[in-house]
Amino acid sequence: DADVTQTPRNRITKTGKxxxxxxxQTKGHDRMYWYRQDPGLGLRLIYYSFDVKDxxxxxxSDGYSVSRQAQAKFSLSLESAIPNQTALYFCAxxxxxxxxxxxxxxxxxxxxxxxxxxVL
Amino acid sequence: xxxVMQIPQYQHVQEGEDFTTYCxxxxxxxxxxxxxxxxxxxxxxxxxxxxSGEVKKQKRLTFQFGEAKKNSSLHITxxxxxxxxxxxxxxxxxxxxxxxxxxxxxxKVLA
Numbered sequence: 001d002a003d004v005t006q007t008p009r010n011r012i013t014k015t016g017k018x019x020x021x022x023x024x025q026t027k028g029h030d031r032m033y034w035y036r037q038d039p040g041l042g043l044r045l046i047y048y049s050f051d052v053k054d055x056x057x058x059x060x061s062d063g064y065s066v067s068r069q070a071q072a073k074f075s076l077s078l079e080s081a082i083p084n085q086t087a088l089y090f091c092a093x094x095x096x097x098x099x100x101x102x103x104x105x106x107x108x109x110x111x112x113x114x115x116x117x118x119v120l
Numbered sequence: 121x122x123x124v125m126q127i128p129q130y131q132h133v134q135e136g137e138d139f140t141t142y143c144x145x146x147x148x149x150x151x152x153x154x155x156x157x158x159x160x161x162x163x164x165x166x167x168x169x170x171x172s173g174e175v176k177k178q179k180r181l182t183f184q185f186g187e188a189k190k191n192s193s194l195h196i197t198x199x200x201x202x203x204x205x206x207x208x209x210x211x212x213x214x215x216x217x218x219x220x221x222x223x224x225x226x227x228k229v230l231a
Contacts, residue, residue, distance in 0.1 A: 042126075042208060042221040042222055043208065043221040044221070045218055048217070058218060090162060108153065109153075109219070110165070111162040
């Protein structure tokens with residue numbers, strides 16, 4: 001079984017619909033992230049969370065919201081999907097190295113398999 | 121804002137040729153990570169570099185972190201078909217824990 005699981009893996013929806021992408025992890029990591037991947041643009045950070053009570057905006061948070069229901073679960077919502085939100089979405093987790101709180105750093109990122117979203 | 125650019129965007133090589141991708145940041149990085157994403161897959165961590173001028177090797181892969189900590193490179197010696205994929209660098213946005221990914225270099229190896 002995968003350590004970082006995303007559901008659904010594929011979703012086609014229509015403009016204006018509400019969509020939720022879910023992520024769960026069994027790695028016991030505190031930190032969780034949502035990234036979006038578009039061809040030629042690399043991975044862009046949408047939101048990240050360092051523990052259940054901590055939610056932070058990333059580079060491109062407009063049009064998205066998140067919920068950290070538990071240490072192991074981090075969901076991404078599109079309240080009213082639009083076509084330019086068509087992309088491949090990745091959830092990731094990381095541990096916190098002991099020195100990561102002194103200098104800005106995180107351990108390696110462990111990615112889920114991805115959720116491909118198409119908005120028509 | 122802070123940007124992390126990678127060149128080239130694409131590279132096609134004959135199997136056995138060497139390959140290098142370069143990562144350049146507009147600001148100094150405290151550290152840099154490298155990831156590989158196979159076609160249809162998800163990014164997988166390769167390595168992290170922390171020290172100025174650091175060089176690390178993993179079999180045929182050599183990673184360097186620039187003296188000014190604003191650039192990095194990944195060099196693959198004698199490429200194989202298993203090296204196919206997109207290679208990303210990633211570094212923390214200055215003063216934050218946000219990891220900014222480079223635009224990636226897609227490598228295709230021709231047998």
